[in-house]
Amino acid sequence: MIWKIIVGLKAGITDARGNRVKKDIAEHLGIELDVVRTHDVYTVDASLSDADVERVAHGPFSDSVIQDVAINQPLTRDCDMLIEVGFRPGVTDNTGRTAKEAIQYLVDRPFAPEEGVYTSTQYLFKGLHDKVTAEKIAGDLLANGLIQRWTILAKGETEPPVDAAAIPRVVGQVSTEVRQIDLNVSNEQLVQISRDGMLALTLEEMHRIRDHFTDPQVISQRQQCGLGSQITDVELEALAQTWSEHCKHKIFAARVFYEDEQGRKEQIDSLFKTFIVGATREVRKNLGEKDFCLSVFKDNAGVITFNDDWSLVFKVETHNSPSALDPYGGALTGIVGVNRDGMGTGMGARLIFNTDVFCFASPFYDQPLPPRLLHPRRIFEGVVEGVEHGGNKSGIPTINGSIQFDERFAGKPLVYCGTAALMPRLLNGQPCHEKKVQIGDHIVMTGGRIGKDGIHGATFSSEELHEGSPVTAVQIGDPITQRKMFDFLLLARDRGLYTSITDNGAGGLSSSVGEMAEDTGGFELHLDRAPLKYQGLRPWEILISEAQERMTLAVPPEHLDKFITLAKEMDVEATDLGVFTDSGYFNCLYQGQTVCCLSMEFIHEGVPQMQLPAKWIPPLVNEPAFAEPGDYAQVLEQLLGRLNICSKEAVVRRYDHEVQAGTVVKPLTGVTNDGPSDAAVFRPLLDSFEGVVVAHGICPSYSDIDTYHMMACAIDEGLRNYVATGGNIEHVAGLDNFCWCDPVLSEKTPDGPYKAAQLVRANQALYDYCVAFGVPLISGKDSMKNDYQIGDRKISIPPTVLFSVIGKIADVRLAVTMDVKKPDDLVYLLGRTEDELGGSEYYAQLGHLGAHVPQVNATVALQRYRTLNQAQQQGLLASCHDLSDGGLGVTLAESAFAGGYGMDVDLALIDAPADLRADKLLFSESQSRLLITVAPQHQVAVEELFCGQSCALIGKVVEAPELKVRDGAGRVLVQTPLDRLKSAWQAPLKEM
Amino acid sequence: MAAKVRAIVISGNGTNCEREVAHACRLAGADTDIVHISELLADRSRLDDYHFLNLAGGFLDGDDLGSAKAGANRLTHARVAGRQDSLADDLRRFVAAGKLVMGVCNGFQLLVKMGLLPSFDGDFRQNCTLTFNDRGRFENRWCNLQVNNHSPCIYTRGLTDIFLPVRHGEGKFVTDSPETLERLEKEQLVVVRYADAQGDPTLIYPDNPNGSVAAIAGICDPSGRVFGLMPHPEAYVHRTHHPRWTREDLPEEGLGLALYRNAVDFIAATLI
CATH class of the missing domain: 3.90.650.10 (PurM-like C-terminal domain)
Incomplete structure (x- = not known):
């Protein structure tokens, strides 16, 4: 039975959300309306009695002091137009999940798999009469068509019936199908297979895979596991994820053929190894006994010392592509995703603060928008709200950030999200920043369930934004499920219940289990044991789904029961999916049948090295x-009002920057608490005055002249901000986040060699200045396809590097x-x-x-x-x-x-x-x-x-x-x- | 003697401020445990063993059904293992035993929505609520608070004004009727109000950050032992918490700590 429970504010109570929407409609769309009111709608599909539904409606679903409730009938007919916005099937509905839990407590029984609660919002308008305008308001402001759907009712029109069609349930059949793919086809067909499957594999990579599968040894080994000679869809997808630009950083690993302005040629074997790892190696050598690095580049985040008892963990990620499609979900997922990096470093760490830097086009952009691009103002709004919910709800203060503006960020916004965490130097006698899976440990997945959300996120972000960019790449994070999981994991860590941990991000289980298994040299993963949000996922989808809020752990057999029991008590789902082995194989089964059997060596080492031409011709400037x-005063006022300089207070105040009670230098400071701080100072231990200082530098506008100096200036700016508040220049680490436009020469990127040369020059500066300043790089991330291309219109972002710095101040009272x-x-x-x-x-x-x-x-x-x-x-x-x-x-x-x-x-x-x-x-x-x-x-x-x-x-x-x-x-x-x-x-x- | 005062801070399901609340309790001299709600539901830990219950700020269940609504529902309906009682039953017994409860931010929302505040005549009936800020936005800003010296509240004894941060999206205090507001005023249950630079209660943004009626920032029950407020006293226990500590001469100890000291001293004097 299906009930529709509608909750709205009583007459006379301020509808803050409605007023906000009215204001936004006026400001964004230029449409003046008389009144906007809002209702929360819960559509309950469950076996309940009418009395139960009454109790639910008047209990947890509404607040009798300020709200009225209607069940299966309109709450009011007093409006000219009603727009109801709900989610599309399969989209994460956090409120629906909480509502379901509330009913379960009330009726004291768990829901059956087919039962559920689906939420939507009604907007009731006065002064809105035509449906065309209503459609515009819905599509351009209230809802994002990628993840939401809406119905519009004009005055006098009858409500649609409350039936199965009204709820966005995923109705899928259990599908065990595993397809075999014939790779012995023409080059055109190989390229087609990659493009159609959103695999982002190049022709050369497809050849490498095809050749591997014709090796007689491989064929005979496959026969032993009951597999044919053709590659399965599970295997091809696993390879595509692991070999994606996003996971493998192929551009940074490429062999670069660089020619400078004087025609001098050199070959660089991996920008990453040469300049980034190289700089850190040199700096650490120079630091000698004063080296404060503990774990660099090898884990989800970098780790440095804080004091004798504690270590500091830091990571900054980008979440650009998803934020372009769904700014709210993309940014929310960005922040809760980078939180998992901190948690998944070493044996796990407690998160202490977030940082956020965004690059947008002007919110006041008034040119016609190219297809599929959202207005920069919507991106701004959505991203800020996503980070607000992700950080605030997780109880992590957002203490440092900035917003950069350039028209070219209309093609792709940049959303950088960082997290710092604190871990003990020693955990049960062992260094906490180290971990190692043991043969025979169980593969245990904790947290959220797997759905179709986030499928192909890794490969999608390895391409430019184009017409066919997949909707499933968009996800919505769930900070509370993650928070509950983190509470549990820190307890399990301290009790010594696992040997290794990592997060499920890009590539899902395929990446997390695949990477952990490098410790032992193989694994056996039973895909059918994974908990699903709904039926209908095929084996390959289970393997690569990027559904959020999941960590993968290695749990020794003797601790498995304790681990699962503790999880259950703390209301966290934990599932045993298989074991780590030393078989040498990436082995997945579905209902007992092998569906993927790839050698660990091939999947991790098989990707061919990219060859990248780069030629530096200085621009004519x-x-x-x-x-x-x-009039100097006028010029100064104009500059103060420029978007890159002006106050971001309205955004800063929406972030909780003081939770955990450690923020000593806050983002806003001064006599009326509104001046712009250079850096944040944070005291992570409440009984000590030792502090962490965090700051950043970012200067994309210099890239149009020379990325070498852009990079140098970003490093200096980060350090300058850091020392301005009192950060110790002798104890500071850097973290680089490159966001580039595609630098690979191709038909659609004829200027690839120039962009690649810009990349080389930025890397040269990164090396030169990190070594000169004595700042080791401890982690980083690159995002290399920040272009938009639909039809003839191409927008490439200016090459942008966020240089974040983290370090120490001995006594925060001297800040x-x-x-x-x-x-x-x-x-x-x-x-x-x-x-x-x-x-x-x-x-x-x-x-x-x-x-x-x-x-x-x-x-x-x-x-x-x-x-x-x-x-x-x-x-x-x-x-x-x-x-x-x-x-x-x-x-x-x-x-x-x-x-x-x-x-x-x-x-x-x-x-x-x-x-x-x-x-x-x-x-x-x-x-x-x-x-x-x-x-x-x-x-x-x-x-x-x-x-x-x-x-x-x-x-x-x-x-x-x-x-x-x-x-x-x-x-x-x-x-x-x-x-x-x-x-x-x-x-x-x-x-x- | 103060060392025997036992304080508990409940964590889990989205609480965020348990560590700093526990720190404030310890600074005030209480033996303090942070206890995950699963421990209470499993009956391995009991409220009865403590004198001072702290409900910390956070986002219980994401505040998805309205702030603290789903959390209140859990406390009311989830059974403690092996007993017929819910945690709400335990909590009412705790209050009836003359013990102390302080809810901050989400904890205040929880107390109000469970009917523990103001609980006229000990009826545990909800007649007030906290709803969305008038501006429709979450905000983090420091506010001046005027303390009502006539209130029975034991936490604010000796204080006239406090400067504390608010960090909430749903902090607007409203009552179900003018009569409820009148009774709150008459019985002096309004403990702290948002005030302007002169220290006078105000309805004007941003000094009143959310549009609360009568500028109400916190209330207590008629006994003065159950107290809730939206601003965060645990966020100002040291001078370096103050947003202007680098430019003002401030005492070493933050004013927020006074609330915890009063609670611990009261318990030491009357309950032990």
């Missing part, structure tokens, strides 16, 4: 000639914030200002790119950062703020209005070339510069510390709340009240 601005503190404090600019405005915000405001991209001198910068640390340790700094987008002008304004006191500075005192024009002095983006304020009694000490370095006393903090900038020749360039500057900075995204 020029420095613009233009007149000095007449420094960016807001000026007291009148009469002295203002110093550390670092020389050069004519470096190429790719700057100032040039962009004037419509120029420029040529003089900022360059980093690591030797000078490192000395400055070390000295800054000394000054912080001695408590000499009142404030410290880095100079980045918008240069000195923006930094002065931010420090002043955050602190609530004015500043009076003279540009003539700046360390810079003598003839540099005032606008360049104010807005140059020369790197490694910091603005500090110092109480007068510390003047001598500070000047002694920085003696011999670029350290210019340029002015002082003043009581009057205005920023005054003079040019030394008696001209006052800027004299503006702080509240005016602050308003300009806060205005653009205030209402997002």
Whole structure:
């Protein structure tokens, strides 16, 4: 029997959600409506009595203080139009799951497999009369057609009946079919097989597979397991996942044939090994006994020391492709996914904070959108909400992040999600950051169930966004199921109930079990034992589904019962799926029949190395000639209001950045708690004052001139932010996330060699500067296909690297914030200002790119950062703020209005070339510069510390709340009240 | 003597603040255990063994059916192994025994939706609720709170104002009728209110972050021993928690800790 329970607010109660929707419709779609109200709908398909349903409706499903309930009839007919939005079949419905559990408690029996609860939302409109507009509101704002469906009822139309057709149940037949695929076909057909199956395998890779399967030894071995000579769909899918760009990083592993601008040629055997692993090896060698790295590159996240008892785990991921299709689900999955990386590192770790960096096109984009692209404003909204739910509900504070804007991110938004975690140095006497599966350990999957969601996520993100991009690649995360699982796993870890753990991300069980089995050299996995969300999944789908909230563990036989019992008590599903062996084979069975038998060696080592041509031809760029601005104050206000500079407070406040009570330097700071912090300082142990400092650098705008300097600037920016708050420059690790446009030469990418050369140059800088700064890289991730191509329209993102840094501050009570503190404090600019405005915000405001991209001198910068640390340790700094987008002008304004006191500075005192024009002095983006304020009694000490370095006393903090900038020749360039500057900075995204 | 005060913080199903709440209880001098709800349902751990129950912030069951609704349903209907009682029965017995209960954020929502607050005449009937913020958004911001000195609340004794963070999407306090609000006021059960910079209760955003009626941020039961509030006292137990600690002279200890100290001192004086 099916019941439809509708819950709505009583008359007179504010409908905050309805009001928000009304406002969004007006702002996004330009449609003014009279009233929007909302109802929650629960469609219950279960064997219940009418009395039970009454109890449910008036119990857990509604709040009698503010809500009314109707069962199997409309709650009200008082509207002009009703739109009801529900999920498509198979899409994760978290509220439906919770509603089902609530009924089970109430009637004291579990639901049968075919019983369920499905949720939807009704939007009731007044002032909306035509269905065409209603359709637009539904499709463009209320719902995402990929995962949701809707019905529209105009006034007077009858409600559809409450029947089976109304519920999005997946009705599938149990399908045990395993197809055999003939690979002895033409090249065209091989390519077709790969494209049709969303396999993302190249022709060369298809050949490699075909050849493997004609090897007589392979054929005879297959006969022994009851398999024919043709590859099964399970095997082909497993290979496609494992060999995908997403999992195998084929571009970073490629042999690159690089030619520079002088025609010098060199071969690079793997960018990853040469520059990333190479840099870390060199840095660790130089650190010697001071090396603080514990586990790098080999696990789901990197691990460094925190103190003698604790280790620090850090990972940053991207989730770009899914976020392009479903911003909310994509971003939510991004954050809960990277959380599993922390949990799945070593023997598991407790998550302590998240970081988020997004790259979008302007939310105010007003050009026609190419097909299949969502408006940047919807992407912005959805991503922010996804991360909000993912982080807040998981109880993990989001403490650091930023948002970058460039029109090209309309083609693909970038969604970077990071997580740090803490683990004991030793667990039951063994290093906690190490793990090893033993032969005979059971393969146990915990957490969520497997569905069709997330099938082909790994291969999908290994391609550009195109017409056929699959809907099933989109998933919705479930933070609570994951939270419950993590509570259980930390207990199981401490009790020593497992030997290894990893997460199920890209490639699902295929990747997680396949990778863990490298410890033993084989496994036997029974796909039919895996718990499913619904029937109808074929064996290959079970193997590669990326359904969320799942971890895979190796549990010794003697602990299996204890493990499963503890899971059950804590309401977590745990299932024994097979054993790890030393057979040498990736072996999957379904109902006792072998459906996949691949040699471990072939699946892990068989992928051919890609050959990548790369040729660097520097772009033709020029420095613009233009007149000095007449009104500096106006220019400064314009810059403060640029999207890359303006306040992101509306977003920051939606993230819980204080849960766990460790956030010492919060994202917002200053006299009215709204200034922009450079980095976050976090105290992970409540009984200690040792802290973690986290920051990042990202400068895609410099890529259009030279990715070498883009990378150098991103590293410097990350470290600059880090030291500004007090992070110890001697104990800091880096993490690189490359997001590139496809650099592989092909018909659709004729400029591949240029993009590949940009990649080489960024990697060269990564090596050079990490070694020079002494910063080891501990983990990272690349996302290499950030293009959009439909028809003739191609949009490639600017090459972008997020450089995240994590390290230590010995005592958080010595942290420094960016807001000026007291009148009469002295203002110093550390670092020389050069004519470096190429790719700057100032040039962009004037419509120029420029040529003089900022360059980093690591030797000078490192000395400055070390000295800054000394000054912080001695408590000499009142404030410290880095100079980045918008240069000195923006930094002065931010420090002043955050602190609530004015500043009076003279540009003539700046360390810079003598003839540099005032606008360049104010807005140059020369790197490694910091603005500090110092109480007068510390003047001598500070000047002694920085003696011999670029350290210019340029002015002082003043009581009057205005920023005054003079040019030394008696001209006052800027004299503006702080509240005016602050308003300009806060205005653009205030209402997002 | 204070060392004998035993505090429990329940965790599981989406609680998030159990560690810092336990830390605050310990700083205040209580022996404190974080106990997973499965331990209570398995009857391996019992509320009866404690004096001070803390319901911490979080998102019980994702707040999917409305904040704390599914959590309240579980406590009311899930049976403790081997007994006929639910945890809600245990909880009512705990309150009747004169013990202390504090719910913060999601814990406050839970107490209100289970009818434990305000529980006029000990009736355990729900007549208030916490619903979506007027702006329809989750927000993290620090708020000034005015303390009602006439309230029977034992936690806020000696305090006049507190500065604490709110971190919620469903914190707007409303009552089922004007009569309920009138009775809350008359019996002085409103303990803390959102206040402006001058310290006066306000209905204006952002000082009142959610639109709560009468600026109500927290209430207690007539005994003053059951107390719930949306702002997080456990988030301000040290000066470095304060958002302006780098620019203001602040006492080492955060004001939020005073609430826990009052609870522990009260127990030490009256229950042990």
